[in-house]
Amino acid sequence: MGLGGFFTGKLDEAIGWARKYSIFQYPFVTACCGMEYMATACSHYDVDRFGAGLPRFSPRQSDVLFVVGTISHKMAPVLKRVYDQMCEPKWVVAFGVCTCTGGFYDNYATVMGIDTIIPVDVYIPGCPPRPESVIDGLMKLQEKIAAGAQRY
Amino acid sequence: MGGRTRREIYLGEGSGTGSGSQHLYVNMGPSHPAMHGVIRIVAELDGETMVNADVEIGYLHRAFEKECEAGPYNNAIPYTDRLNYVSPLINNFGYASCVEKLLGIEATERCQYIRVIMSEISRISDHLTCIGASAMELGAFTVFLYMIKAREYLWELVEDVTGARLTISYARVGGVKADLPDGFALKVLKAFKETRQVLEEVDKLLTGNRIFMDRMVGVGALSRAETIAYAITGPLLRAAGVSYDVRRAQPYWAYDRVEFEIPTGRNGDNYDRYLVRLAEMEQSMRIVEQALDALPGGPINVDWEGRAIDPASYVDRGKQGKTEGLLLIPITLSPNLAGLERPVHRAVNVADKRVVLPPKEDTYGSIEGLMNHFMLIMDGYGIRPPKGEAYFAVEGANGELGFYIVSDGTDRPYRVRCRPPCLPPMAALPRMIEGEMVADVVPTFGSINMIAGELDR
Amino acid sequence: MDGQAILLRLTSTFGPGIVETHDHRGDHTAVVERSMILEALRFCRDDPDLQFNVLMDLTAVDYLKYPEREFGPRFEVVYHLYSLPHNHRLRLKVRVEEDDARAPSAVPLWPIANWFEREIWDMFGIRFDGHPDLRRLLMYEEFQGHPLRKDYPVNKRQPLIGPRN
Numbered sequence: 218m219g220l221g222g223f224f225t226g227k228l229d230e231a232i233g234w235a236r237k238y239s240i241f242q243y244p245f246v247t248a249c250c251g252m253e254y255m256a257t258a259c260s261h262y263d264v265d266r267f268g269a270g271l272p273r274f275s276p277r278q279s280d281v282l283f284v285v286g287t288i289s290h291k292m293a294p295v296l297k298r299v300y301d302q303m304c305e306p307k308w309v310v311a312f313g314v315c316t317c318t319g320g321f322y323d324n325y326a327t328v329m330g331i332d333t334i335i336p337v338d339v340y341i342p343g344c345p346p347r348p349e350s351v352i353d354g355l356m357k358l359q360e361k362i363a364a365g366a367q368r369y
Numbered sequence: 370m371g372g373r374t375r376r377e378i379y380l381g382e383g384s385g386t387g388s389g390s391q392h393l394y395v396n397m398g399p400s401h402p403a404m405h406g407v408i409r410i411v412a413e414l415d416g417e418t419m420v421n422a423d424v425e426i427g428y429l430h431r432a433f434e435k436e437c438e439a440g441p442y443n444n445a446i447p448y449t450d451r452l453n454y455v456s457p458l459i460n461n462f463g464y465a466s467c468v469e470k471l472l473g474i475e476a477t478e479r480c481q482y483i484r485v486i487m488s489e490i491s492r493i494s495d496h497l498t499c500i501g502a503s504a505m506e507l508g509a510f511t512v513f514l515y516m517i518k519a520r521e522y523l524w525e526l527v528e529d530v531t532g533a534r535l536t537i538s539y540a541r542v543g544g545v546k547a548d549l550p551d552g553f554a555l556k557v558l559k560a561f562k563e564t565r566q567v568l569e570e571v572d573k574l575l576t577g578n579r580i581f582m583d584r585m586v587g588v589g590a591l592s593r594a595e596t597i598a599y600a601i602t603g604p605l606l607r608a609a610g611v612s613y614d615v616r617r618a619q620p621y622w623a624y625d626r627v628e629f630e631i632p633t634g635r636n637g638d639n640y641d642r643y644l645v646r647l648a649e650m651e652q653s654m655r656i657v658e659q660a661l662d663a664l665p666g667g668p669i670n671v672d673w674e675g676r677a678i679d680p681a682s683y684v685d686r687g688k689q690g691k692t693e694g695l696l697l698i699p700i701t702l703s704p705n706l707a708g709l710e711r712p713v714h715r716a717v718n719v720a721d722k723r724v725v726l727p728p729k730e731d732t733y734g735s736i737e738g739l740m741n742h743f744m745l746i747m748d749g750y751g752i753r754p755p756k757g758e759a760y761f762a763v764e765g766a767n768g769e770l771g772f773y774i775v776s777d778g779t780d781r782p783y784r785v786r787c788r789p790p791c792l793p794p795m796a797a798l799p800r801m802i803e804g805e806m807v808a809d810v811v812p813t814f815g816s817i818n819m820i821a822g823e824l825d826r
Numbered sequence: 827m828d829g830q831a832i833l834l835r836l837t838s839t840f841g842p843g844i845v846e847t848h849d850h851r852g853d854h855t856a857v858v859e860r861s862m863i864l865e866a867l868r869f870c871r872d873d874p875d876l877q878f879n880v881l882m883d884l885t886a887v888d889y890l891k892y893p894e895r896e897f898g899p900r901f902e903v904v905y906h907l908y909s910l911p912h913n914h915r916l917r918l919k920v921r922v923e924e925d926d927a928r929a930p931s932a933v934p935l936w937p938i939a940n941w942f943e944r945e946i947w948d949m950f951g952i953r954f955d956g957h958p959d960l961r962r963l964l965m966y967e968e969f970q971g972h973p974l975r976k977d978y979p980v981n982k983r984q985p986l987i988g989p990r991n
Contacts, residue, residue: 248821249454256524287431290985291986322431324436325979326432435974598938600882771906775887777893784887788906
């Protein structure tokens with residue numbers, strides 16, 4: 218992409234546009250938030266409208282890691298491993314307050330926010346977040362993906 | 370090639386003869402595509418046959434029991450929401466009823482009916498999710514979409530009543546947070562009509578479906594004796610032909626005043642479990658309809674001595690402009706809430722002290738409400754059951770959900786134990802899948818309806 | 827049989843093996859000597875009048891900070907039994923000292939005791955003699971201590987990866 222600023226910019230924009238509508242997500246579902254994740258993914262709220270309808274259950278084939286639900290210290294190494302297996306470019310969404318900060322589970326068993334283990338792009342707070350706020354978070358992620366393509 | 374089978378070529382000498390010398394170890398989970406929930410199964414395989422399995426749980430251990438000990442009695446209620454997060458209302462009410470048993474009080478008639486109604490709505494949504502998710506794992510994606518659609522209708526009802534879709538925190542010790550909204554019965558009837566349509570469609574799609582039956586009939590079966598020895602309750606026990614249901618065996622709330630049947634199976638396999646769950650949803654709807662018809666008027670909460678609280682006393686007088694009565698009440702709020710006047714407050718308020726938190730309008734609108742609120746919230750005050758212990762069981766969506774609470778006479782539970790209905794079937798999972806094919810793990814696991822929040826607490 | 831009759835039956839059968847009995851809020855409880863508990867459980871399961879065929883729950887309580895019990899036996903292992911044929915319940919308890927925190931395993935009687943006992947070992951550190959596979963159930967092997975003991979701080983973390991917050 219070294220043919221000159223103008224052309225590079227346009228190409229990156231095109232790539233970003235394409236990427237943001239083809240989100241292959243890896244749902245790392247552990248807890249309660251999974252129920253709202255199901256509700257968001259199904260026909261009532263229909264996340265497919267945003268090009269994110271198809272979950273890929275192999276980390277190597279997915280772009281966005283949805284961390285849905287509380288991460289305990291027993292689970293943390295698994296999460297880290299899944300994240301490491303994903304190919305660049307990759308994004309992480311912290312779904313629900315337990316993944317954002319640990320929520321009200323301030324005890325010996327739980328991780329206080331997954332950003333102590335892996336980097337996070339979008340935080341969706343709520344316990345669990347309503348489908349509307351999940352979709353809002355997804356749209357924020359799309360903006361970020363579209364803008365971020367110019368980094369590469 | 371002689372007598373050597375293809376399998377021997379891949380797996381080595383002797384593996385095709387059934388001698389089992391070349392067992393393969395396969396790890397499933399804790400993050401596995403075909404399984405909802407975080408468990409790890411280390412399977413020992415002979416070809417495609419499961420020889421042995423080791424199930425590891427605890428990936429969602431969130432210290433529910435320790436957290437409950439850290440706060441006053443009502444603070445544990447949000448944690449109980451997140452035990453079985455598919456039917457949180459049943460957990461809520463189960464915990465609240467156990468504390469009521471410790472206190473020796475009983476909820477009012479209307480409250481008991483409300484608890485029955487909301488529990489059954491919760492049970493339906495749990496069974497919908499269970500059948501939907503396990504059908505999806507067998508490839509029937511349409512069923513999943515239909516079931517989640519029906520669950521949305523029920524969650525709209527729950528949201529109308531509690532203000533939240535999933536983690537509702539609706540129960541209070543001695544009652545519930547608020548009364549049912551106006552026109553609730555009509556909404557329920559409408560939602561049930563839609564749900565029944567969905568169930569009819571699903572029944573047509575699945576019950577006689579050849580592929581579905583091939584995957585379910587005779588798979589994951591457990592004999593009746595073994596089911597009992599593993600302390601399995603709920604739909605799994607009923608599918609094995611034992612009609613044990615806490616709602617019938619030891620009726621609580623208003624369950625002895627409604628009519629319902631206990632569907633049972635015969636073989637205890639996955640297919641019977643599916644049929645039992647399907648039939649139970651219809652029974653739950655029957656219970657709700659009867660309870661709505663019989664719903665008595667009157668108060669929904671009781672005070673600490675078990676006396677009913679009149680709903681009229683909940684009306685915020687200050688907002689109605691009736692302030693003259695308030696001035697006569699000889700209580701002034703200390704500027705320092707933990708200060709010198711604290712014992713005086715206790716003396717003034719002890720007769721008024723209740724188990725149930727006053728509604729927010731009262732807390733913010735009147736001095737008695739505010740005092741009442743503080744007396745329940747302040748450290749060292751609040752609900753104080755006498756020393757002792759109690760076990761209270763309700764019929765959760767997956768079986769007997771028991772709470773065992775030990776009180777030391779203070780405002781915090783000394784020990785809260787939740788008897789998780791999911792744990793016994795998970796302990797028996799290796800027995801269920803022993804000798805089956807690898808692919809049968811998925812429908813068996815789906816029929817158990819493991820909920821990690823409840824399993825690991 | 828009603829609860830009082832069950833307790834009477836137990837005391838008449840085991841005599842001094844039953845340390846105390848009580849009935850609080852309709853829950854009938856018998857505290858059994860540790861050496862007798864397995865026999866008591868077996869009796870409850872097999873006696874035709876009792877037939878407690880379901881071990882509904884098995885848990886423990888740490889009485890370290892309980893008023894007036896600070897010096898007594900620290901732990902109690904609590905068995906909740908239920909009878910499907912007779913529809914009655916019973917609670918049996920065993921008191922266990924801190925420096926000799928062990929109890930006989932009920933796995934030969936009910937297979938479900940396997941996981942329940944593993945959980946108690948994990949959470950309270952009570953060993954069960956004769957248990958076939960006493961590993962931690964909920965926490966990981968690297969975890970030090972037993973979190974549901976009263977002297978374990980609620981937010982003392984032992985992370986496997988990440989910062990020790």
